[in-house]
Amino acid sequence: MKQCGIRFPFVAAALMAIALATPLAAQSRLYVLDSSDGQFHRVLKISDDKAYITGKAGVVASEGRQFVLKAAEEFLPCYIDVSHKQVDLSSSALMGQAPSLYVGDNKVHFAAEFVSAFFLDDVFLVLELQFADGLDTLVARGVGRLEPGVPLKYSQDIGVQKEATLRRYALHLFANGSEVFTSEVPAAFREEKIAQMIKVRLASVRQAGPKPLYCPPPSYPETLKKSGVKGRAVVTIRITPEGGVLDPVVESASDPAFGEAALSAVRAWRFVPGVKGGQPVEARASIPFGFDPSVGQGR
Numbered sequence: 001m002k003q004c005g006i007r008f009p010f011v012a013a014a015l016m017a018i019a020l021a022t023p024l025a026a027q028s029r030l031y032v033l034d035s036s037d038g039q040f041h042r043v044l045k046i047s048d049d050k051a052y053i054t055g056k057a058g059v060v061a062s063e064g065r066q067f068v069l070k071a072a073e074e075f076l077p078c079y080i081d082v083s084h085k086q087v088d089l090s091s092s093a094l095m096g097q098a099p100s101l102y103v104g105d106n107k108v109h110f111a112a113e114f115v116s117a118f119f120l121d122d123v124f125l126v127l128e129l130q131f132a133d134g135l136d137t138l139v140a141r142g143v144g145r146l147e148p149g150v151p152l153k154y155s156q157d158i159g160v161q162k163e164a165t166l167r168r169y170a171l172h173l174f175a176n177g178s179e180v181f182t183s184e185v186p187a188a189f190r191e192e193k194i195a196q197m198i199k200v201r202l203a204s205v206r207q208a209g210p211k212p213l214y215c216p217p218p219s220y221p222e223t224l225k226k227s228g229v230k231g232r233a234v235v236t237i238r239i240t241p242e243g244g245v246l247d248p249v250v251e252s253a254s255d256p257a258f259g260e261a262a263l264s265a266v267r268a269w270r271f272v273p274g275v276k277g278g279q280p281v282e283a284r285a286s287i288p289f290g291f292d293p294s295v296g297q298g299r
Contacts, residue, residue, distance in 0.1 A: 036062075045142065079182070080115065123173065127158075232258065234287065
């Protein structure tokens with residue numbers, strides 16, 4: 001399975017000698033019907049409005065335009081915040097929803113701001129559009145590269161073949177061909193899916209140490225951005241048998257603000273817990289963080 005392109009600019013390499021968990025599949029995957037063989041192929045990235053797939057010569061551009069979403073077992077354990085959403089006030093059916101979409105002059109307008117907690121390459125979006133006539137449309141567009149904490153403003157008019165009332169829509173975001181968590185997904189749903197992912201990884205394990213699964217890096221503290229100073233912090237935590245984090249404590253920090261940023265991040269972490277004799281057990285970890293304002297500054 002391909003690596004997901006996640007890097008941790010803030011987190012030091014040592015983590016109780018814990019290796020990163022195996023890259024995951026997505027909750028949904030996008031496929032395109034390729035004209036060369038008449039088969040559907042998984043889309044790995046979208047660039048210049050072309051879908052790229054695995055071909056005989058490696059990753060190649062497909063000439064296909066017919067897309068389909070197929071269910072998969074898991075999300076990639078990354079998170080993208082979707083914000084600054086516009087609302088088309090001329091369409092009462094869409095008021096209060098976001099991102100905003102309107103249909104007029106055979107165009108759908110999409111605008112939003114994306115902020116990732118991770119380095120993510122080959123990000124693309126998929127819009128599921130459901131019109132009043134019952135016909136559904138899938139639109140896929142490339143977004144590009146996201147760096148942690150760096151907002152990316154996205155706005156595009158997307159041509160459609162008709163003018164109609166847009167009844168419903170859904171936004172999916174992918175990185176390297178795998179769907180990621182977004183702020184459009186309720187937090188309770190995200191926690192449920194992460195719990196399921198942990199359960200799957202524990203199914204046949206008899207003996208193992210804990211492994212990080214969902215680990216957003218901390219943001220560089222706003223109060224220190226003017227100084228531009230590099231820093232460090234070490235946080236100790238308890239990892240529960242369910243993979244959650246309890247009692248995070250700053251063991252050391254070059255500045256209290258770095259300690260607070262590390263605490264804020266690690267509270268959201270989730271692990272595949274350690275296992276002894278086939279049973280999940282509690283563990284303790286001491287996690288070092290490094291802060292560099294020139295790499296992936298937070299908001």
